Amino acid sequence: MVGKMTRAALLTRIGFKRDRFRLLIWVVVLAGLMSAVAVKFVDIYGTPQEINAIVGTLKSPAIVAMFGAFTFTGTVTTAEVFANEMLVFMALMQVIMNLALSVHATRDEEDRGLTELVRAHAVGPLAPLTAAINELTLVNFGLGILYAVGLDLASMPGATVSGNWLIGLGLAATGWLFGMLGLVTSQLADHAASATGMAYALFGLSYLVRMITDVQRPRLTWWSPLGWIEKLTPYQTPNWRPLLLMLLTGLVLAAVALLIAQRRDIGAGAIATRPGRRTASAWLRGPLSLLWRRQRTILLGWLVGVIVLGAAYGTVFNTIGDILKTNPTMQQVFGGAMVHAANHHLLVGFSSLLTVVLAAIAVIPGLQLVLKLYTDETSGWLESLYARPVSRTRLLLTYSGLGLLTSTTLFLGGWAGLVLTGNASLTHAKDGITAFEFWQGFWGQLPVIWLFVALGILLVGWWPRGRVAVWLYLAYGFLSQYMGNLLHLPHWAKQLTPFGWIKSVPEHAVDWPTFTGLLALAAVLALLGWWRYTRRDLQLR
Amino acid sequence: MTQPVLEIHHLQKHFGRFQALKDITFTVNSGEVFGFIGPNGAGKSTTIRTLLGLIRATGGHATIFGQDVWRDNVAIHQRLAYVPGDVYLWPNLTGGETIDLLLKLNGTAHTAHTDELIKRFGLDPTKKARTYSKGNRQKVALIAAFSQDADFYIFDEPTSGLDPLNERLFQEAVLHLKQQGKAVLLSSHILSEVERMCDRIAIIREGTIIETGSLAEMRHLTRTEITVTTEQPLAAADLPGVHSFQPGRHPHEYQFAVEAQQLASVMATLTAHGIVALQSTPPTLEDLFMHYYGAGKE
Structure with a gap:
């Protein structure tokens, strides 16, 4: 007799075997990052002077918007600074890992027909989903333990054992909760891309709610599951209630996923696919319109997401760009003009950091499009195209052209969203970012974006199997800028990626010779990739 | 004697150390259905992918319409139709959209003949490609190929997912192409199909053509x-x-x-x-x- 969950344990083991490399990379990178930062913090925020210097910064709305709001009471310890800077950030990483793993373990397997093959054996109908739940639970729990042990070993001043474990388990529970969310969207959607899109939309919403409430009214942050991690206050008065809330929500989501899985057919989603057009519309006529047709929902989703993110960051302009709020005596001491100049200066500094964030995000879908040229190749989709009079050059231009356009548009959209909302929120419009500074910010980051896309082209030509390298490089480039100052990274470590090769804009003016040089480098990389791509064998199924 | 549509001379292909094609030589002429048979892994699909310019030969020479299959692949594909063995369709396009797009890529359009083929093969063109079975995906590729006015048709195990009725339709359509003087290369391991349809046959084993000729000629050897x-x-x-x-x-x-x-x-x-x-x-x-x-x- 086969029960609903028969052989779930076996499938769990198979799942671990299937994902062993990706799990290994995630676990090593995340646990390593956490422990390394903790050790580093002992070094850079060890003395009260160092701590006092950073606490002021951490209270500024700009940092709150990105790292979360925390309250400090009494003497601030190194551990408390660490919790402030790292919790929200690590939670984001943990969620990204979980969304990728959950969709990969369920909907992706089903798309490829593997679930059907498995279910044809004496395996319970809910066993594959249960196996995914088991895998996510074990991975998160394991990582949580590693976090706690890593923090114990780092032994930061002010750290407590219960605080360390609260952080480890809290991050694990946050990730797990979103993993369960990924399992639910995998049951709702009828293919992997759509499941991922849905999950990320909800994740993005949680992030925005967290950010806006953190800046405006931290009490309301309880409404975002991503905000719960901030409520742990691990090294002050350890609060285990958020952990309970996370586990409860995750359990409810897992139950929902199982319930839907039980009611739907294999291969189908709970949301049914409607029949489509009988013939193609007039504009669907070539590789470019085909690519757009396949990707338009995702790309438009990215555009909306990035504009909303930019606009959301913009809403805090009013708080950041008002120095009088933190220092009311300034007006009397320095006079109005000076205050406006100082406000403007603060906003330009904040915007300069955000151009890096927006540029890094804008690179993602463009780079994905370029690398899709290879994944489409191995998925067999290109065989039908290349059997027609379509040249390699044309297809490479199609994918990389759309990639460049996407990344450029996204950056422009997010940056415009930030500056327009930000300026509109200001009481004194002239404190804001000027049109000149806006375009400086745009042109300044552009070569960085294009360089990453060009690197993708190079990989597609020469080393498509190693494409994960460009993602790691992008992630490192972003982190080295985003956290570089807080971590006191040495100068050379920030110079390893294109993000470090340009002057921060619009804080500084665009350096046109560097601009030209980077574009030329991008062109050379792209040409090298093209040269190889038009000459190599296609790797078909 | 007119020039053969396809000429292959001592074609070779290495993948690293593995020699997938050792010695492939044969020709296909206009008005001829040429059968290409051999078991799985013998090199049929590798040969066809080399002919399509998807992979590059390591040795030997192959031309279609007198043009080099690697260098001139875009020009060749203008007059060529191909149905792969495993048809992968873009999952969020419908069958109808896919057929039209594939035709447009060759500069042709959806005609009354296309509609007739869709009806004959019994395809529902409004369904999203991801919901199609293997047979239906093959139908999409076959309909696109048959409604194209090409001079050379390559089919790589085209009927492996079709039911007997559709298999018969396929055979009729291929014979019709033959009557119009088109050249057809049919790779298959459904031997009854090859026996019924093909004028000449090549047998491939471990990357080498071991026999070429008409069925009657081959019978003499056994x-x-x-x-x-x-x-x-x-x-x-x-x-x-x-x-x-x-x-x-x-x-x-x-x-x-x-x-x-x-x-x-x-x-x-x-x-x-x-x-x-x-x-x-x-x-x-x-x-x-x-x-x-x-x-x-x-």
Whole structure:
């Protein structure tokens, strides 16, 4: 007799075997990052002077918007600074890992027909989903333990054992909760891309709610599951209630996923696919319109997401760009003009950091499009195209052209969203970012974006199997800028990626010779990739 | 004599150390259906992908319409139609959209003939490609290929997912192409299909073409199965060209295989013994196939 969950344990083991490399990379990178930062913090925020210097910064709305709001009471310890800077950030990483793993373990397997093959054996109908739940639970729990042990070993001043474990388990529970969310969207959607899109939309919403409430009214942050991690206050008065809330929500989501899985057919989603057009519309006529047709929902989703993110960051302009709020005596001491100049200066500094964030995000879908040229190749989709009079050059231009356009548009959209909302929120419009500074910010980051896309082209030509390298490089480039100052990274470590090769804009003016040089480098990389791509064998199924 | 549509001379392809194609040589002419047979992994698809310019030959030479398959692939594909063995369609396009797009890529359009093919093959063009079965995906590719006005058609195991009715439709459509003077390369391991449709055949084994010719020519190279009943007892086991001689179920009934070259002399011996009944079965393509592969294994 086969029960609903028969052989779930076996499938769990198979799942671990299937994902062993990706799990290994995630676990090593995340646990390593956490422990390394903790050790580093002992070094850079060890003395009260160092701590006092950073606490002021951490209270500024700009940092709150990105790292979360925390309250400090009494003497601030190194551990408390660490919790402030790292919790929200690590939670984001943990969620990204979980969304990728959950969709990969369920909907992706089903798309490829593997679930059907498995279910044809004496395996319970809910066993594959249960196996995914088991895998996510074990991975998160394991990582949580590693976090706690890593923090114990780092032994930061002010750290407590219960605080360390609260952080480890809290991050694990946050990730797990979103993993369960990924399992639910995998049951709702009828293919992997759509499941991922849905999950990320909800994740993005949680992030925005967290950010806006953190800046405006931290009490309301309880409404975002991503905000719960901030409520742990691990090294002050350890609060285990958020952990309970996370586990409860995750359990409810897992139950929902199982319930839907039980009611739907294999291969189908709970949301049914409607029949489509009988013939193609007039504009669907070539590789470019085909690519757009396949990707338009995702790309438009990215555009909306990035504009909303930019606009959301913009809403805090009013708080950041008002120095009088933190220092009311300034007006009397320095006079109005000076205050406006100082406000403007603060906003330009904040915007300069955000151009890096927006540029890094804008690179993602463009780079994905370029690398899709290879994944489409191995998925067999290109065989039908290349059997027609379509040249390699044309297809490479199609994918990389759309990639460049996407990344450029996204950056422009997010940056415009930030500056327009930000300026509109200001009481004194002239404190804001000027049109000149806006375009400086745009042109300044552009070569960085294009360089990453060009690197993708190079990989597609020469080393498509190693494409994960460009993602790691992008992630490192972003982190080295985003956290570089807080971590006191040495100068050379920030110079390893294109993000470090340009002057921060619009804080500084665009350096046109560097601009030209980077574009030329991008062109050379792209040409090298093209040269190889038009000459190599296609790797078909 | 006009120029062959496809000419392959000693084509070779290495993947690292593995030699997928060792020596491929054959030609396909206009108005001819050419069968390309061999077991899985013998190099059929690799040959076809080289012909399409998807992968580059390591040695030898291949031309289609007199043009180099790698260098001039875009020009060649203008006049070529291809149906792959595993059809992968863009999951969020409908079958109808896919057919139209594939036609547009060749500069042609959806015609009344396309509609007729969709109807004949019984395809629902409004469904998203991700919901299609293997057979339906193949239908999409076949409809697009047949509604294209190409000069050379390449089919790589095109009927592996089709039901017998659609298989018949496919065969009719290919014969129609032949009547129009088109060239067709049909890779298959459904031997009855090849036997029925193909004018000439090439057999590939482990990356080498081991036999090319018409079925009739190939039959000469193998044995005919004979079942004979004679008036007088027969002891023919030692005759030249006779193999696996054995008595049948009835008295004076014998079964054996005879090589085509020795058929005349064996027949003379049989006549001398007084033939009562004679049944001769020419080798099927399957026999030929087994003959070549069996020989290779020894």
